[in-house]
Amino acid sequence: MLLVLLEQPGQIVTREELRNRLWDEKTFVEFDNNLRVAAAKLREALRDDAASPQFIETIARRGYRFIGDASPIFDTPALSPAEPLPPVARNLQIVPSSQIALEATPPRRGRRRLLLALCGVALPLATALFYIWRQRQPLIHSHDSVAIGGFLNRSGNHNYDDVLSLPFRIKMEESPYLRLVSRDSFAHLLKNADASLAEEMQACRQSNAHALLTGELTSHGQGYELEIDAWRCSNGRRLGTESVKTDSQAGILDALGQASEKMRLRLGESEESLQKFSVPLVQATTSSVAALNAFRLGEEKHATGLYTESQTFYKLAIDFDPQFALAYLQLGRSYSNAGESSLSRIYAQKAFDLRERTTDREKLYISSAYYSFYTGEVHRAIEVYQLWMSLYPRDIVPVNNLAVEYNILGQPQKAVPYARKAIELDPSILLPYSVLAEADLRSGNYTELNRLCSDPAHANDNAVAFHVVCYKSAFVQNNEAVMQHQAQFVQGAAQQSAMLNEIAAVSFYRGRQAEADRGFNTARQNAIANNLPEFAAEIIVEQAGLDADAGHPTQAAQLAEEALHYAPHNIEVEAGAALALARIGQIPRAEAISRKVTAESPLDTQLQFVELPSVNAAIAMQHNQPDEAIKALEPARPYDQVVVMGLSPAYYRGLAYLQGRHWQQASAEFRSVLDHRAASPNSPYILLSQLELGHTLQLSGNSQEAAAQFQQLEEVWKNADADFPPMKLLHLYEHL
Incomplete structure (x- = not known):
């Protein structure tokens, strides 16, 4: 040409x-x-x-x-x-050297003509x-990161305004080859849903990406043309273009899928990989433009933390297309992020049932969410994340979520490398820093944690979870100024109730129960005001458990029933209420709730191996059957540091050994709680274990060490309420 x-x-x-x-x-x-x-x-x-x-x-x-x-x-x-150009590539023949005739040297003019003829052949060749x-x-190197920009609608058909960006991203995320900048971090850099190409290019440079992918829908006669462009972020030059035409509106998603796959090849993905990881977009998302548009609006709300508002649009997307698997998944995710776990399970199940209508990556996403939130099979979820990570080694989601799962299981030493890997994959995303901070806290790595919490880069981190961890770290190190500073960070946040709950737990830890009661009530009201009734119920049931073990049975019973009223179908709340009621001797009620949650969640790891065994052990101790209690708690040993229990399983096991007069075993269990205090540093079960350790040492004849344990408790509870039951029990033990 x-x-x-x-x-x-x-x-x-x-x-x-x-x-x-x-x-x-x-x-x-x-x-x-x-x-x-x-x-x-x-x-x-x-x-x-x-x-x-x-x-x-x-x-x-x-x-x-x-x-x-x-x-x-x-x-x-x-x-x-x-006269057509010489069809060199098609007609050029290689003549064996044996068939070339030797000639005398041609005259100068002949050589010039021969040279020109050869040039005429060689240049087009x-x-x-x-x-x-x-x-x-390939347009990029395999290690280059790629940002996904918007997909503009210039067709004149306004039904496609802002609609194609989502399926475009899903199709590119389907590739295990591409190293993509996460959608959340890129959206955070843009700060504007209607960003121009120049603004997207700037965000691309800020994210240290090599290339930016954008798209455009235009009209073409009676049909449409979809074009995808790759741009070099450093200088704004176009690297390449792929386009596909379609004769009708019905073919737009298919054409987008074809153009995306062509671009994936241009970026360096192999044909083999493309064949393996390629699902038609109509199957992976929805054929309904209205459903896509509603889903887009839900994603915009969800990205800014407006979980309740996002649910309205996800539900609307489902109304337009009841087979829209991703809409069910994100609706369940929004309920989970809002602390509404029972509703989250319902939609996770529906997404799981429809998972075959998604890409391979989304199947993994749905399956992991199903095992985490619906069945509660933590180890199955971990297996899915590991498979996901092996298929998509550049994807940050499975790496970060593996760290989250190990933190939940109380295994921070396994969480740390995954959290660090997630940060390495995309340093611009804030969530992995929160996960790493929690793993460092639970590992007792305060040097590294202090570095994270004091890093100016996190000064404006909006993640409440990050500041909660830093608050706990400051508490362990007895730094009241930093505790107040971290608490102030989250004032006005939708999830501020999480920080308020931790502040109340610290008050309880210090024996200031009246202050703790006010704090728990403030946290509960804040959760309700922010439309988080299930999280409010979790706060209430946690308080009920502490009151039951601290010696306030009447208040514990009232709080347990109140929690069930707020969240009658939340298995964590039901299990917590059953445990509180069993600890205060309301055995028939505790057994009824226990049977209900066992039937509802027979595969839930934490429920079946930790929470219900604790309920059964409490019931056995009420019947003065310590050996049965010890037997009931044996399956919980691998999960003694699980987050939801706050170090209580080993404490209960110690009480059972104490009831059975096995002083040595009881001391070992109480010491285990003290040795792992970093796993839950403001848990009142640390001090309750220290109290019963001192009592056990007394009974075994070691009065000197018992006195040392009691002295430490006197220091912690020096400003405790005079009627704080554990404090009164301490004074009783001291005078034995």
Whole structure:
């Protein structure tokens, strides 16, 4: 094409002429599209820009012309317009050297003509080979990160305004080859859903990505054309373009899928990988434009933490397409983030039932959510995350969530490397820092934790969980100023109730129960005001458990029933209420609740191996059957530091051994709680274990060490309420 244009520099070469010169009459191709693609590739090779050309100018509806400087090197006649260019790539034959006849050296003019003839063959051949070579070269290196920008609608059909960005991203996320900037971090950098290309390019540079992918939908006759462009973030140059046309609106998603797959190949993904990880977009998302639009609005709300508002749009998307698996998944996720676990389970189950209508990556996402939130099979969830990580080694989600699961299980030493890997994959995402901070806290790695909490980069971190961890760290290190500073960070946040709950727990830890009661009530009211009734119930049931073990049975019973009223279908709340009621001797009620949650969640890891065994042990101790209690708690040993229990399983096991007069075993269990205090540093069960350890040492004849334990408790409870039951029990033990 370049040679044809150079024959007539500055003159228009019509489309028809280019067609005749580039393809013979026996070639059957879509000429207009192929000509446009050829022009785009030529511009790419020349580093030209169609919007402000320096070499190749498009003349609308007519053709192209070369507008750069061109000087002839040889004075040779041009090919006749009727004569096609030599079909070198198709007709060139290699002649064996044995068939070449030796000739005498031709005269000078003959050599010149021979040279010109060879140049006439070699130049287009070299051009063709260079073009083929360029087409086969990846636009980026395998280690380069890629940002996904928006997909503009310039078709005039407003039904597609802001709709195609989501399926475009899903199709690119389907690739295990691409190293993509996370959607949340990129959206955070943009700060504007209607960002321009220049703003997207700036965000791309800020995220240290190499390339930016954008898309555009335009009208084409009676149909549409979908174009995907790759841009180099450093200088804004176009790296490559892929496009697909469709004759109707019904084919838009299919065309988008085809264009996305072509671009994935151009970026360096292999054909084998593309064949393995390729699901039609209509199957992976929805064929309903209205459902896609509602889903998009839900995602926008969810990304800004407006979980309740996002639920309205996810539900609307489901109304438009009841088979929209991703809408169910995100609706369940929004309920989970809002602390509404029972509703989260319902929608996780529905998404799981429809998972075959998604991409492989989304199947993994749905399956992991199903095992985490619906069945509670933590180890199955971990297996899915490990598979996900092996298939998509550049995806941050499974790596970060593995760290989360290990933190939940009370295994922070396993969580730390995954959290660090997640940060390495994308340092711009804030969540992995919260996960790493929690793992450092539970590991007792306060040096590294202090570095994280004091890092100016996190000064404006909006994640309440991060500041809660830093608050606990400051508490362990007895730094009241930092505790107050971290508490102030989250004032006004939708999840502020999480911080208020931890502050109340510290008051209880210090024996100031009246202050703790007010604090728990404030946390509960804050959760309710922010439309988090299930989290409010979790706060209430935690307080009920502490009152039951601290010696306030009447209040414990009232709080347990109140929690069940707020969240009658939340198994964590039900299990917590059953345990509180069993500890105060309301055995029939505790047993009824226990049977209910066992039937509802027979596979839940924490429920079946920790929470219900604790209930059964409490009931056995009420019946003065310590051996049965010890037996009931044996399955909980691997989960003694599980987050939800706050170190209580080993405490209960110690009480059972104490009831059975096994002093040595009881001491070992209470010491285990003290040795692992970092796992839950403001848990009142640390001090309750220390209290009973002192009592056990007394009974075993070790009065000196018992006195040392009691002295430490006196220091912690020096400002405790006079009627704080554990304090009164301490004074009783001291006078035995």
